[in-house]
Amino acid sequence: MQSLEFHNVTLNYDAPKRGEAGLLALENLDLVLDGGQSIAIIGPSGCGKSSTLQMAAGLLQPTSGSVTVDGEPIVRPRQSTALILQDFGLLPWKTVIKNAELGLKVRGIARDERRKRAREALALVGLAGFEDTYPDGLSGGMQQRLALARSLALDVDLLLMDEPLSALDALLREQLQDTLLELWKNEGYAQVLVTHSIEEAVYLGQRVYVLAPRPGHVVDVVENPHMGDKAYRGSDEFFALCTRIRSALHRTSSEAEGHGKVLPHA
Ligand code: ADP
Numbered sequence: 385m386q387s388l389e390f391h392n393v394t395l396n397y398d399a400p401k402r403g404e405a406g407l408l409a410l411e412n413l414d415l416v417l418d419g420g421q422s423i424a425i426i427g428p429s430g431c432g433k434s435s436t437l438q439m440a441a442g443l444l445q446p447t448s449g450s451v452t453v454d455g456e457p458i459v460r461p462r463q464s465t466a467l468i469l470q471d472f473g474l475l476p477w478k479t480v481i482k483n484a485e486l487g488l489k490v491r492g493i494a495r496d497e498r499r500k501r502a503r504e505a506l507a508l509v510g511l512a513g514f515e516d517t518y519p520d521g522l523s524g525g526m527q528q529r530l531a532l533a534r535s536l537a538l539d540v541d542l543l544l545m546d547e548p549l550s551a552l553d554a555l556l557r558e559q560l561q562d563t564l565l566e567l568w569k570n571e572g573y574a575q576v577l578v579t580h581s582i583e584e585a586v587y588l589g590q591r592v593y594v595l596a597p598r599p600g601h602v603v604d605v606v607e608n609p610h611m612g613d614k615a616y617r618g619s620d621e622f623f624a625l626c627t628r629i630r631s632a633l634h635r636t637s638s639e640a641e642g643h644g645k646v647l648p649h650a
């Protein structure tokens with residue numbers, strides 16, 4: 385993949401019934417991701433983050449504007465894009481290795497090849513030796529690693545992640561962030577990370593899109609050229625960008641609170 389581009393994208397969800405109003409979920413969204421790059425999208429719930437990923441995955445079409453990969457509109461899911469959801473999407477009745485093979489099976493890859501690629505992917509995320517365990521026997525962090533392995537086994541060039549670490553506690557979350565950073569640096573795919581965490585966005589995104597709701601729109605685009613290693617978390621640049629994003633988010637939430645409200649008389 386050379387590039388994923390959103391140009392002036394508007395997304396309107398249809399009204400549930402005729403005559404009722406539809407919902408404008410996203411307005412004038414412009415977003416660019418070059419091959420091998422990493423971007424993060426942050427914003428409060430309802431600002432259209434998941435909808436954006438669904439469009440990037442080809443599961444949802446924009447109402448107007450365009451979403452393209454290498455200049456072509458994405459009209460259906462691509463073989464070389466993977467989407468990881470918050471709830472992991474694991475099958476509890478299948479072993480770790482079978483779960484890791486799932487995407488390959490869906491793509492019609494032969495059994496031996498499947499096994500080999502799934503084993504390699506499990507090793508990459510630190511789950512070698514757990515092939516015959518069931519997901520129930522794994523911790524939350526390991527389950528998330530398994531979901532990641534399933535996508536890595538597909539050898540994708542675009543990895544889309546919807547709040548993948550939000551179910552994990554803080555320490556585990558940092559470990560997984562390190563894993564995500566290392567894999568992204570070593571494996572060469574482009575990634576879009578949707579997150580609620582400011583630190584996570586700044587640790588993992590070369591560019592951070594800050595969104596606000598009603599309707600979803602971009603309020604800030606923050607370039608983050610110094611990201612890329614563990615030490616970044618302790619640097620002045622890291623803190624400065626976290627502060628900038630925090631204040632952009634606070635502005636959006638006070639905007640939203642003021643929205644449509646009648647101010648009380650003093
Ligand atoms: P986020 O992931 O940032 O929380 P979403 O993309 O899930 O935001 O949702 C954006 C807006 O669109 C929200 O107001 C949500 O209620 C609405 N929405 C999401 N999915 C649908 C749907 N399938 N039908 C109607 N409205 C939806």
Ligand code: MG
Nearest residue numbers: 433434435546
């Ligand atoms: Mg969401």
